[in-house]
Amino acid sequence: MTDQTITITVNGDPRDVVADSTLAHLVTELTGKPLAADGTPEDGSRLGVAAAVDGAVVRRGQWAGHQLSAGQSVDIVTAVQGG
Template sequence: MTSINITFNSQQVQVQTGTSLREFVSTQIGKELDAESKAVDGSKLGVAAAVNGGVIPRSAWNATVLENGHSVELVTAAQGG
């Protein structure tokens, strides 16, 4: 299968063509996500994802397919302030 280049949190990475944002996030956080992008184990994710500077609602992660040149940012929520 062919791969594409994306920028992930300011680092160049390669992913397989056709990779959804849900699949990518799942790999990055090490948790299996269902079709609605919720953790299969029922735990809270505590992350937000943006593609090309726009936040993607979790409900759209499965339908968002990464393309060559996309910039993906994954932000983890932190308690405190």
């Protein structure tokens, strides 16, 4: 990683991230759970999170390879149980 940062929008709020961050890095930062290459938590727990970049859902298995770019809009949503 580099020391340069870019600004993206996360759930409607501007956020600075390291320039070569991936979606997996961002989800790890937001959830506090390190992720394996396939997007699952390394500790085997459930994540319950979905992510979209510029309105397009990104499959969990693609998070590690999805590099973020300046100006992108990222939505991170959490599954909620109830009725």
